[in-house]
Amino acid sequence: MNHNRTIDLGALDGSGLPGPLVFALVGLGVHHRQLVSVRYFDLAPDGTIRYLTAADVEAADATLEKKTGRAAILARNARFGNVELVFTRAAGASGPNQVFRHIRADLSDKALADNPALIAYLDRRAAGRKVTAMTKAASYLLWRDAFSTIRDWLLGHMAWMISDSTGPTPFHAEAAGFEQVTYGAFKALMFSGTHAGEKALRELFESQPRRDIPVFFGYPDKVNQKHLVITRPKGSKDPAP
Incomplete structure (x- = not known):
């Protein structure tokens, strides 16, 4: 489907x-x-x-x-x-x-500054607790400086995230205290993101053993390969591969 x-x-x-x-x-x-x-x-x-x-x-x-x-x-x-x-x-x-x-909602920094209702809603929902997050087919917006507000909110409030390649870049995740576990294979972005993010993600996949994924989750990569990323706190065993 x-x-x-x-x-x-x-x-x-x-x-x-x-x-x-x-x-x-x-x-x-x-x-x-x-x-x-x-x-x-x-x-x-x-x-x-x-x-x-x-x-x-x-x-x-x-x-x-x-x-x-x-x-x-x-x-x-x-x-x-x-x-x-x-x-x-x-x-x-x-x-x-x-x-x-x-x-x-428009998730750009400017829109969220002009209308803070969404962030206020998310803060109410989190209420001091960690949340489970999912990012999928998000046009690599979380990689961009103009979407740092929603990216920082996610990295500051999530217990873990499941995503395709449009989740946080490896360097954004690491800076926030997370590690990333890869599934499938990734060679290049299917359309424009940032060169630094693309390089870091490719190196992340190459550094880990290949773990099979039977279905497409969000975007494929440029050569139509299936992939998935789990972003979790460093040293965590849950969710495990």
Whole structure:
């Protein structure tokens, strides 16, 4: 299954449901989870959640009716970009409800400085605890100086991360007290990143024994090789290869 690829999300632009919501529902179905509720929300400057009301939706509909084509799609995505799914195990199974939230945000340093709501939300969620992180098909943005705020937040709050080659570079990870375990093979970036990051990642893969990975996780490398990286605290045995 090609899950949440940019090209597939784009193909759903004209559908009745947003692409991220469609793929989230597919994920629930694959894992035999039962949907409890779907709610759209905004983030307040302090990171708290404000759920959209019926009046909010009606006002948005009235505004969207005045737009056409690409402008209508962009306006809809901006208004309904944050969605919460509450779900539970299949009927008859025990266990608490779980929550999945999709948040639409510009993660560049400038955008996060102009609108600190996302970082405030993440701080509330972490609340002094370490979090599990995943980065996948992220256009190598975490390698760039212009995305240092979100990179530093992740490196400062994560217990460990699973990623393709678009996770933290080996030198960013090492400076924050992490080591990286590689799976599959990596030769070169499939598109532009930074030369220093590409060289460091290639040397990291070459320095470790090859560990097989049976499926693609995010991007392949330039010659279509599968790869995966686990970033974990130095000396850690968990998660183990």
